[in-house]
Amino acid sequence: MNRIDNTLNKEGKLLSIYFTAGHPNLNDTVDIILKLQESGVDMIEIGLPFSDPLADGPTIQDSSTVAIKNGMNTNVLFEQLNGIRNRVSIPLIIMGYFNPILQFGVEEFCKKCNQVGIDGLIIPDLPIDYYEENYKSIFKKYKIYNMFLIAPQTSDERIKKIDSISDGFIYMVSSSSITGSKESFSSKQLEYFERINKMNLKTPRITGFGVGNKDTFNAAVNYSKGAIIGSAFIKNLESNGLKSIERFIKNIRI
Amino acid sequence: MNRIDNTLNKEGKLLSIYFTAGHPNLNDTVDIILKLQESGVDMIEIGLPFSDPLADGPTIQDSSTVAIKNGMNTNVLFEQLNGIRNRVSIPLIIMGYFNPILQFGVEEFCKKCNQVGIDGLIIPDLPIDYYEENYKSIFKKYKIYNMFLIAPQTSDERIKKIDSISDGFIYMVSSSSITGSKESFSSKQLEYFERINKMNLKTPRITGFGVGNKDTFNAAVNYSKGAIIGSAFIKNLESNGLKSIERFIKNIRI
Amino acid sequence: MKYTVDKKGFYGKYGGAFVPEMLFPNLDELEKNYNKIINDKEFQNDYNNLLRDYVGRPTPLFFAERLSEKYKCKIYLKREDLCHTGAHKINNTIGQILLAKRLGKKRIIAETGAGQHGVATATVCALKGIECVIYMGAVDIKRQAPNVARMKMLGASVVAAESGSKTLKDATNEAIRDWINNPITTHYIIGSVVGPHPYPDMVAKFQSIVSEEIKAQLLEKENTQNPNYLLANIGGGSNAAGLYYNYLENENVKIISVEAAGEGVKSGKSAATSVLGKTGIIHGSKTLLMQTNDGQIIEPYSISAGLDYPGVGPLHAHLLESKRAEFMSITDSDAMLAGLEVSKLEGIIPAIETAHAFAAFKYLDFKTNDIVVVNFSGRGDKDLDTYIEYFNL
Amino acid sequence: MKYTVDKKGFYGKYGGAFVPEMLFPNLDELEKNYNKIINDKEFQNDYNNLLRDYVGRPTPLFFAERLSEKYKCKIYLKREDLCHTGAHKINNTIGQILLAKRLGKKRIIAETGAGQHGVATATVCALKGIECVIYMGAVDIKRQAPNVARMKMLGASVVAAESGSKTLKDATNEAIRDWINNPITTHYIIGSVVGPHPYPDMVAKFQSIVSEEIKAQLLEKENTQNPNYLLANIGGGSNAAGLYYNYLENENVKIISVEAAGEGVKSGKSAATSVLGKTGIIHGSKTLLMQTNDGQIIEPYSISAGLDYPGVGPLHAHLLESKRAEFMSITDSDAMLAGLEVSKLEGIIPAIETAHAFAAFKYLDFKTNDIVVVNFSGRGDKDLDTYIEYFNL
């Protein structure tokens, strides 16, 4: 049981926000986290920027490029997060591509996460089998959850397997698509949500990719425990700055 | 027997001049011929210009290009030469590539030559065999001499054959070379002159290609009955005009 | 088999398929089918017929007399420059287009740097009448205009990758993104032995025709199937993989892999992954990779666009680590001079990629009887502008 | 043999050697030796080995499925575009360089228009380490910069022809002048079946490998050695001569020769010698020739530099006159569109010369079973700039 489970066990639908650490400015990380918590967000994905984020659309790619240019890297992020648990109680998840984590050392990375109070990781390009064989025990040792993705083309069989080994939640990718917000979901997407819903998985799902406004959020949480907003949040941050965070969240939650 | 033979039978060495009809100006042809005769030249080669004179160097090529641009062509040349025999008694030879003659019609061409009083032709790209088979009788009919070339690489056997079928003179090309004046002859060229000399050909030789000043003229006529100056004459004409012809010839003949 | 891929898609510790879940079904479909399809008799027939009648295979194995004299050994050139479209790349695209058709795909995507792989892909798509989209860095589109024109003439759409440094690495990212967005209709033709499993193995297999032919050709010419040395340039490593493939398990045949040192290994402008790389993940594959301490991928540099890649295929990382292959790094200037030398001595203007392999000769010491087979991976026509500018021709 | 050269060097009334006496010994030496040398077993060996290992022969005979479907007949492409240096031209230069060596020549000269023959000549000179001088019109040097660079990379000197219109015709004049000036040391490699006897026959013989291969290839593919039609573009006519050579005496095999109409046969900007030409003498040969009434040679025009010649080889004049061949004239715009069509349908970008042959299809009516072999004389890489500009790619 960690903070993620506690949150998932809450009544109601969860709003989770993704942002890229180090963007718009290097030292915005903690401020953004605090403002998100203040605004009533349930969970936060802190993006560890990578030079070649191949599952992401232009918004996240650009924010990553800026963040890296600003000087963000794994060490800096952990420094910034040092002490965060004195001020933040909602689950904090680091979402990042595998290579920076590999370079840092997977064990060292998990240890640091544990130290600063990170609850879990989402590593989109770390395959399940490889994780199980090589890293699962390390994650366990440091009590770090690893959340896996499922997507519309993922087979039922594979979904069941993922369900069986998942900690926390399953990250349900809303469409065959890279990240980037959409105005609404298509009937095909809703069918897919429905299909997964009917599978009665043991692990709760949080929907991500293409969630960006009140409508898509509501549609997504109709079929899952919660939803993650990324690109739309980053765009808003870029245009309107940190002061606009509260309003952005309110507009979703209305 | 025609005018060419009469001239060849004269005592002494012969100076022959080549110029391109229609150059420098379209209507210079007759004037140049008259001035050459006045200056004591023994024989004249009138160049019928061709667009692609592949045995000629830049001077004659350029003069041909100018002449064609000026409007020179076979009909114009024959018109200009009409009546020339009222004023000129030295041998007149037309030197030209085969294609314009072929287009005019070889028989028609010979007939016209006969009418205006041309004594012979030099057609550098008309092969001997082809001439003998196809045109010899026509030339005979109109009493037009056809003069052949020999060159340093021409075999003795072939020279003998050429000697045996030649009218008038053999055009002895001074070197393996396209036209263009030289300052002097090399020892290799002199050897070649000597070699031909020793062959005791029945036909007199006139040396051409690379004869351009008093020195080369004198050297050439040491081994032959006469010599032809072309490029050097044309260059002089270009720089100094028709008025300079007499001086040019005097400088050779001094 | 020490040097072929294992069941999990690894060469020793390198390889694998480090891709987002969205791509798992595509790779799974490929992985489940590629060997079956490739070994199918009808496929083999189609593939071999196209290689023969369309690509122009077998490519000659040419004894380079004047180079041999100069470098005092027996130098043979495997003439991939004579392949249709001018490089070995098409061996792979022919194989993949046939495979894509058998998988029922209706649309092809590919990444390209210099444009050779893009042209080879656009070519087979034209041949088979299949829609084709090529991703190419915006910077490369500008500097490789003739290859862009070729792709367009062949009916392909060329899409500019505007992210990152706008070169090959970013074009690859964009192609992968397209694939994520179009997982069912589309097959992604990767152009080298890179990317997630099963690509490195699949591409190597399609390129293995190179060494298969050499065996027969050498037997005829030298009365042995085995050279003493194999020499190839390495970008991602597909021409090298093709050259080595049928000799990997025969350790008497020595392997020399030539990378691009750019302006020098230590200059900061280099693509010498064997020296500068550390184990990491790029484009779905665990391999040697030029990266910062934080694991950000470093943009490489080489005068040759085809070698301008920050990694090598996982097979090559494994060959290096296991010391099966020796690696050399060749600078821009050495490569350019070698390109000129080969042109003047043998009458074949090499691609600048290929020229890197020849530049190695002056640093090597062969015995007079040594048979050295060089993969002449491509012709230099695409590089004329670079040669003209460099040598002021 | 109705269509081969007679003892005097003529095809019917065309041919011969209308050259100044200074060249007689050179041509005499060639005429006396060329057949002997060509038929010599060792020469044959050397020639065939180089064709195989260096040029990449046999070139494929490729069944063009999508073109065949469109034009409702069986279209086969003889893939000369796959030859080393990108066109059929090298078949001839390989033969002539071996011949020149046997004649003890120390220096090679050649003329070139688009630069293909210049590159093919520079290539074999590099291969054999022989000095090479290429004459090229000053205008062509400017517009064919990449081929000029290729020749220089190969070690050749490129000399600008500054006379006349400064294009191919003038380059040929300059080459002939050079030969007159250097009769003993130098061999002149003419690039097509033009010029004085024995060049047209010699070049045709070196190109005849094309139809020799087709016989065997068709037999395998169609169970007959004989196509119904042969289709080739004609500049001077060397690729056509190679395609027709072994079929000339078999009148069941129909021949279609495609010339460049430029902007239209009547436009004043054309190279359609079969329509616009009259019998005349050019570059030492009696043949059909575009000329004024006075016999001055007219500068031709075609978008394709290789077809931009004011004559055709004497063999072709004879084939036309004797009705053995049918001639067609294709405009620039038809050719360009055909080039694009072939690229998109078959994935092979043709030289613009080659594209002329394909443009003929829409004016022809074949039966479904007709086997039509098109000589794919060269690849379009050299023409990319023209394609780019024309189609705004």
Ligand SMILES: Cc1ncc(COP(=O)(O)O)c(C=O)c1O
């Ligand atoms: C001619 C040539 N050689 C080599 C390469 C390098 O690629 P690889 O290492 O996959 O053979 C390229 C890539 O474009 C190429 O065009």
Ligand SMILES: Cc1ncc(COP(=O)(O)O)c(C=O)c1O
């Ligand atoms: C590809 C190609 N085809 C055809 C030609 C025309 O020449 P020929 O008629 O001698 O084959 C050329 C000449 O440069 C050429 O490059």
